[in-house]
Amino acid sequence: MKIRYGNECAKNFQILKYGERIYVDGIYITLYPAGHILGSAQVLLEKQGYKVLVTGDFKTIPDATAQKFELIKTNTLITEATFGLPIFCHPDPSEEIKKIITSLKENPESNYLIGVYSLGKAQRVINMLRILGYTNEIYIHGSIKKINQYYSNKKINLGRYTQVDKDNIKLLKGQIILAPPSAIKDVWSRKINNKVIGLASGWMAIKQRAKQKLIELPIILSDHADWNELTKTIKSTEAEKVLITHGQEDCLKYWCKKNNINADALANKNKEL
Amino acid sequence: MKKFANLLEQLLFTYSTNRKIEILATYLKGLDYKEKGITIAVMTGNLNFKNIKRSNILNIIKSKLDWYLFEQSYDYVGDLAETIALIWPSNGSSKQKDLNKIIYDLKNSKSINNTIVAYLNSFSSKERWAFIKFILGGLRIGFSTSLVKKSLAKYGNKELYKIENIWNGLEYPYENLFLWLENKGSYPTIDASKTFNSFMLATSFDEELIEDVKSSDDYYFEYKWDGIRVQLVAKNGSTTIFSRSGEDISNSFPEIKINCTELLVLDGEMLVGQNCLPLPFNQLQKRINKKKPSKKLLSELPAFVKVYDILYCSGKDIRNRTLYDRRKKLEEWFLNNSNTNLDISELINFKTDNELKKIYQKFSYIEGIMIKKKISFYLNGRKKGYWFKWKKDPKYIDTILMYAQRGHGKRSSFYSDYTLGIWSKNKVIPIAKAYSGYTDDELNKIDRFIRKNTIAKYGPVREVRKLLVIELAFDSAQISSRHKSGIALRFPRVSRIRWDKPVNDVQSIEEIKKELSIYHS
Numbered sequence: 001m002k003i004r005y006g007n008e009c010a011k012n013f014q015i016l017k018y019g020e021r022i023y024v025d026g027i028y029i030t031l032y033p034a035g036h037i038l039g040s041a042q043v044l045l046e047k048q049g050y051k052v053l054v055t056g057d058f059k060t061i062p063d064a065t066a067q068k069f070e071l072i073k074t075n076t077l078i079t080e081a082t083f084g085l086p087i088f089c090h091p092d093p094s095e096e097i098k099k100i101i102t103s104l105k106e107n108p109e110s111n112y113l114i115g116v117y118s119l120g121k122a123q124r125v126i127n128m129l130r131i132l133g134y135t136n137e138i139y140i141h142g143s144i145k146k147i148n149q150y151y152s153n154k155k156i157n158l159g160r161y162t163q164v165d166k167d168n169i170k171l172l173k174g175q176i177i178l179a180p181p182s183a184i185k186d187v188w189s190r191k192i193n194n195k196v197i198g199l200a201s202g203w204m205a206i207k208q209r210a211k212q213k214l215i216e217l218p219i220i221l222s223d224h225a226d227w228n229e230l231t232k233t234i235k236s237t238e239a240e241k242v243l244i245t246h247g248q249e250d251c252l253k254y255w256c257k258k259n260n261i262n263a264d265a266l267a268n269k270n271k272e273l
Numbered sequence: 274m275k276k277f278a279n280l281l282e283q284l285l286f287t288y289s290t291n292r293k294i295e296i297l298a299t300y301l302k303g304l305d306y307k308e309k310g311i312t313i314a315v316m317t318g319n320l321n322f323k324n325i326k327r328s329n330i331l332n333i334i335k336s337k338l339d340w341y342l343f344e345q346s347y348d349y350v351g352d353l354a355e356t357i358a359l360i361w362p363s364n365g366s367s368k369q370k371d372l373n374k375i376i377y378d379l380k381n382s383k384s385i386n387n388t389i390v391a392y393l394n395s396f397s398s399k400e401r402w403a404f405i406k407f408i409l410g411g412l413r414i415g416f417s418t419s420l421v422k423k424s425l426a427k428y429g430n431k432e433l434y435k436i437e438n439i440w441n442g443l444e445y446p447y448e449n450l451f452l453w454l455e456n457k458g459s460y461p462t463i464d465a466s467k468t469f470n471s472f473m474l475a476t477s478f479d480e481e482l483i484e485d486v487k488s489s490d491d492y493y494f495e496y497k498w499d500g501i502r503v504q505l506v507a508k509n510g511s512t513t514i515f516s517r518s519g520e521d522i523s524n525s526f527p528e529i530k531i532n533c534t535e536l537l538v539l540d541g542e543m544l545v546g547q548n549c550l551p552l553p554f555n556q557l558q559k560r561i562n563k564k565k566p567s568k569k570l571l572s573e574l575p576a577f578v579k580v581y582d583i584l585y586c587s588g589k590d591i592r593n594r595t596l597y598d599r600r601k602k603l604e605e606w607f608l609n610n611s612n613t614n615l616d617i618s619e620l621i622n623f624k625t626d627n628e629l630k631k632i633y634q635k636f637s638y639i640e641g642i643m644i645k646k647k648i649s650f651y652l653n654g655r656k657k658g659y660w661f662k663w664k665k666d667p668k669y670i671d672t673i674l675m676y677a678q679r680g681h682g683k684r685s686s687f688y689s690d691y692t693l694g695i696w697s698k699n700k701v702i703p704i705a706k707a708y709s710g711y712t713d714d715e716l717n718k719i720d721r722f723i724r725k726n727t728i729a730k731y732g733p734v735r736e737v738r739k740l741l742v743i744e745l746a747f748d749s750a751q752i753s754s755r756h757k758s759g760i761a762l763r764f765p766r767v768s769r770i771r772w773d774k775p776v777n778d779v780q781s782i783e784e785i786k787k788e789l790s791i792y793h794s
Contacts, residue, residue, distance in 0.1 A: 086339075087346045087359035185679070187724065190686045205359060207285060207402070208352050211415075214685055216286050251345050 003146050004119055018067065034058035035069030036223050037120030038151060044072055053237060054078045057246075059222070060229045061093070064131065065124045065156050077239035078266060082224040083202055084248035090202060090226040096219045097128045100176060100198065103217060108174045111192050112217070115181035115199040118143045120223055122178050123151040125200055126158045129176065139164050139172060141179035141188070164192075185214070202226070231255055274396065277312070277372060278403035285414040288681065293416060297424035310446030311372045313425070317418045318410050319445055320376075324385050325408050330357070333386050333393075352413065358402035363394045372407075379408065419518050429454025434471040434653045437519050442468040466508035466536050469519040470584055470592075471653040473540075475660035478644055486644055487623075493596065494621045496632075497641040497662055498542035498579050499554045499749070499763070501561065505539040505578065506585075507531035514543075524564050526576045529614050535588035537606075540651075541580035541618065549577045549616040553751040555761050580607075581618035581643075584651055592651035599651065640748060641665045667746040668789075669768060671779045673701050674741040677723045678734050680708070687716055688723040688735065691767075693743055695758065696781040701739055704758045704782070710746065710766030719770065742771035742779060750789045758782050760789065 001009055016022060018041065021030045031041040036057040045052040053074035060069045083090075104112055116122040122144045129138065138161045140148065145163050152158055162168070164177060169191045183189060184197055199215045202222025210218035225233065230252060234242055244252050245266035256263030280300050287293050297316070301309050314320035330353065334343050338360065347356045375392070382388040389408070393401055406412050422440060426433040431454060442463025443450055452458025486492055503522070504515040512531045514523045523529075531537060544551040545560055556574055560566060583603045584592050591599055607617045621642075623629045632639065641664035649659035672693035680689035690708045694701040711719065719741070726738040746768035753761035759782070780788075 085346050085349055086342045087350060087356060089359070185686050187686065206350055207282070207355055208350070211285055214288055214681065216288070218286065248345075248349070251342055254341055254345075 003150055018070075032070040032072050033067035035060060035063060035066050038066050038123070038154060038156070040066065040120075042070070042072065044074065050075050052076045052078065053239070055080055055233070057082070057224055058233075059225045060233060061090075063093075063124060063223070065120070065127050065151065066223075071233070071236050073238050075239060076241045076243065077234060077237050078243045078245060079230065079234065079252075080224065081230065081244045081247035081249050081252050083222065083226050084230055084244065084250075084252040086227045086251065088202065088205060088226045089228060090205070090222050091220050093128065093221050094132065096200075096221050097125065097132060099217065099219060101129070101132060101134055103196065104174065104176065107196065109194055111172050111175050111177055111195045113177045113179060113184055113189055113192060113195045113197050114217070114219065115184040115197070115201070115215075116144075116178050118180050119147050121200060121221070123148060123156060123158060124223070125178060125219075125221070126161065127156055130157050130159045134176070135159065136175070137162055139168075139175050139177040141177075141183050143180055143183075144178060166191075227251075234261065235259070274372065274375065274400045274404060274407075277315075277407070278397075278399045280312075281403050281406065281412065281414055282399060284416050290420065293420060294424045294427055297416075297421065298428040301424070301428050306448055306451055307373045307446060308371075309451050310448060311376065313421060313447050313450075314445040315407055315410075316412065316416060316421045318412075320407075321410065322379055322408050324382070325379065325389070327353075327409060329386055329389065330405065330409065333390055337390065354402050354405035354409070357393070357405050358398045361393050361398075361401055365395050365397060368395075375404075375407075418520065422519075425450070425454060429456075435460070437469065437471050438653070439463045439468065440519060441513075441515070441521065465585065465590075466506065467513065468506065469504060469515040469521075470538060471519075472502060472504065472517065473582075473649075473651050473653065473660060474655040475643060475645075475662040476655055476657050478661035478663035480663070491647055493600065493643075493645045493647060494623065495581055495618050495643040495645070496579075496621060496639045497643050497664070498544060498551065498618065499640045500542040500544040500551065500557055500579070503541060503543045503578060504584075505529065505531060505541070505580075506536070507533050507538075508536045509534060525560060525562065525566065527566070528571060528576055529578060531610075531612060531615070533610075536585045537587075538583070538585035539578070539580045539603075539615075540582035540584060541578040541615075543576060543578055545574040545576050547575060549579075549614075551579070553749075554763060555751055555753055555755075575614070577614045577616060579616055579618040582651065594650070595647060596645055596649045596651075597647040600647075639665070665748065667748060667768075668750070670695070670704075670745050670747070670762075670785060671742050671771065671774065672704060672745050673739050673776050673779055674719075674723075674737055674743055675701060675703060675739065676734050676736050677719075684716075687720045689716055689720075691719075691743070693745060693765075694739075695779055695785060697758070697783075698781075702757050702782065704756075704760070704785075705745060705747070705762045705765040707743075707745060707765045707767050710768055711770070715767070715770055739776055742774040742776055743767055744769040744771055760786065 016031055018031055018033055021028050026047060028046040030044045032044060034040040034042045034056050036059060040057060042056055042058060043054040051074040053072050057080050058069055100112055100114065116125050126138055140161050140163055142163055148158055148161060172192055177192065181199060196216050198217035198219055200219040200221040202220065202224055204210050204218035204220045234256065240262060242256050242261055242263040243266040244263060249265035253263045253265060283296055284293055287296060311320065343360060346360050350356045378388055392404060396404055422436045423433060425436050439461050443461060449458060449461040453460055502517045506513045510532055512529060513521060514526055514529055516522045545557045546552040560574055560576060583599050586602050591602065603617060641662055644661040644663060646659045672695055674691055675694045676692040677688040678690040679685055680687055691706065692703050693705050693707060694703045722741055723735060723737050726740060727735045728738055729736040745765045747762040747765040749763045751761050752759065
């Protein structure tokens with residue numbers, strides 16, 4: 001958090017390990033891995049035996065750069081719903097990353113500028129490229145560097161990476177370059193020659209969206225649960241009540257009702273109160 | 274289907290026109306004749322399954338999927354093929370590669386919905402996406418028919434006009450076309466009554482020649498009408514209207530009809546207005562691309578054509594006769610036929626520049642003067658030395674940069690599209706948008722200015738501090754109720770960047786209207 005938001009982003013810091021229970025104002029709090037990015041957590045709140053689980057951003061599929069999602073049974077579940085529509089069924093992540101390597105082999109003169117969130121996505125993409133046997137230097141935008149260092153310290157294999165600067169930017173040829181989505185179409189990237197622009201995001205599943213953004217190589221790779229993961233998780237937590245927030249609430253709510261689970265959108269609930 | 278789906282996806286994510294053309298041309302090389310024909314037919318919207326309607330697909334969805342979830346998803350995605358591609362539960366990869374077999378199955382199916390379902394089940398998501406587009410038509414991948422023609426020209430290393438000239442007479446499966454493109458067959462012959470003929474185009478007039486032109490008797494002078502170029506092809510009571518690119522736009526202009534038995538082909542300018550009196554271009558715009566104009570629109574803005582050339586007369590191709598002869602034929606035709614929606618484009622005379630100015634001032638809907646050599650044949654394309662366009666001098670106006678947006682393609686990292694404004698009391702109101710006219714160097718400088726002076730962002734649009742004066746050039750100004758400023762500028766482009774000029778020196782809308790009022794009288 002300090003790397004991302006600065007040293008003064010909170011007044012006090014207290015480290016809480018996964019699975020360690022603390023007692024605050026009459027409520028027990030426990031954190032469990034959410035599988036979203038390194039260190040992401042679900043929060044379990046308990047009072048007099050009644051459990052409320054807040055998933056936060058999560059995904060259940062394997063990711064070598066994040067702790068594995070842990071399934072927790074609960075009475076009330078507050079779930080995210082970024083991809084809460086049945087059209088979202090994320091493809092095999094490894095096949096998506098292979099697209100970059102294959103395309104680069106076909107166009108060895110081109111630079112592959114791939115948009116990735118600096119925190120989490122960038123490191124996951126680098127790590128996956130390494131797992132797939134890509135050993136070349138990977139070039140990164142400055143905003144990714146500190147987080148990379150953090151991940152490297154946590155023994156996550158990122159291989160060799162170099163920050164793009166004003167000296168090397170014009171010389172790049174046949175390289176993979178990672179930058180936050182806002183930078184791929186900006187002044188910063190202008191000096192990169194002969195580039196193919198990609199974007200690694202769950203939203204790339206929708207072709208028309210990728211086209212609107214003028215993306216040439218859409219990589220469908222998400223750190224959020226897709227429709228199947230969402231519905232499976234809701235079922236498996238055995239929650240009798242589900243509150244849905246952050247994304248596409250309506251379809252999930254409809255699905256819950258169809259499956260005899262009491263559900264509502266969190267925002268609407270607040271409005272009613 | 275997999276190969277075809279890959280092609281569609283590749284084209285969708287390619288933004289350079291040249292690259293798109295290359296991709297299709299290369300793709301065609303790997304196909305047999307049947308597949309080539311199918312590909313071209315699909316890409317140009319000429320492959321139709323009469324037994325498959327949109328309602329078939331929707332009924333399938335209703336019976337196989339949850340309708341609420343589908344509706345929500347469709348609403349979110351906005352594209353039917355893509356929604357079905359993503360929401361359909363199975364994810365196979367079909368072994369059925371042969372498009373020909375798929376077409377056969379679909380056309381001969383006794384239970385079409387079951388056949389479609391079987392295919393949807395066997396396909397991967399990407400194949401389903403392509404399949405739905407394939408059977409419903411309307412690809413929506415940003416690949417126009419004119420790009421297909423260009424790809425074919427590239428594929429066969431032929432001149433584009435040769436393809437354009439026969440295109441509308443060609444039919445699926447296009448075997449004669451491909452045989453010719455591959456130098457294995459002769460140039461396809463087609464029924465001329467259905468065919469678009471390439472236009473003869475004018476080059477810019479070099480003003481140094483004006484004295485020569487004025488003193489000799491070798492030229493015709495005509496108004497350069499501010500409408501859209503059309504070709505009228507009529508035979509046996511039916512009339513087809515082709516646009517500049519050879520697209521059939523007959524449906525948009527149902528009032529243009531010529532009754533003749535033998536083939537007649539006329540060249541002219543489509544305009545709107547009562548009694549063949551042209552209205553400004555922005556009025557014509559209300560009719561363009563309206564596939565089914567309403568009765569109200571037809572009576573308010575009737576279309577007519579100012580005809581200036583004749584290519585076929587009484588079934589005979591007269592393009593190899595001189596303009597002098599053709600003009601005689603045209604005048605003769607107008608003497609013998611009356612048609613309320615056709616008017617001959619009159620010849621004009623001017624001896625002095627003053628007379629020319631008077632002509633300009635009289636009609637705001639004239640773009641300039643056409644100068645045509647009397648001995649010119651009707652030639653394909655833009656040949657130098659026969660037809661000239663002499664555009665009016667542009668007008669200029671100082672404006673203030675208000676908003677900017679990034680461009681496309683090469684300009685996608687530059688703020689190249691501008692909204693420009695002028696004073697109205699103490700506020701700046703928009704008057705025009707401009708996307709061109711600057712040099713690369715100027716674009717660079719404006720881009721830097723915009724990034725430094727952004728005060729707000731609205732999605733892709735940046736609002737900038739009102740500090741920079743840009744001089745716009747434009748062809749004409751018209752009263753418009755659709756614009757906030759009340760006037761619409763025709764073809765505005767950046768002429769100069771006035772780094773030196775303070776924004777307070779920019780004129781107000783009231784002053785500008787007064788200045789421009791001359792063109793409306």
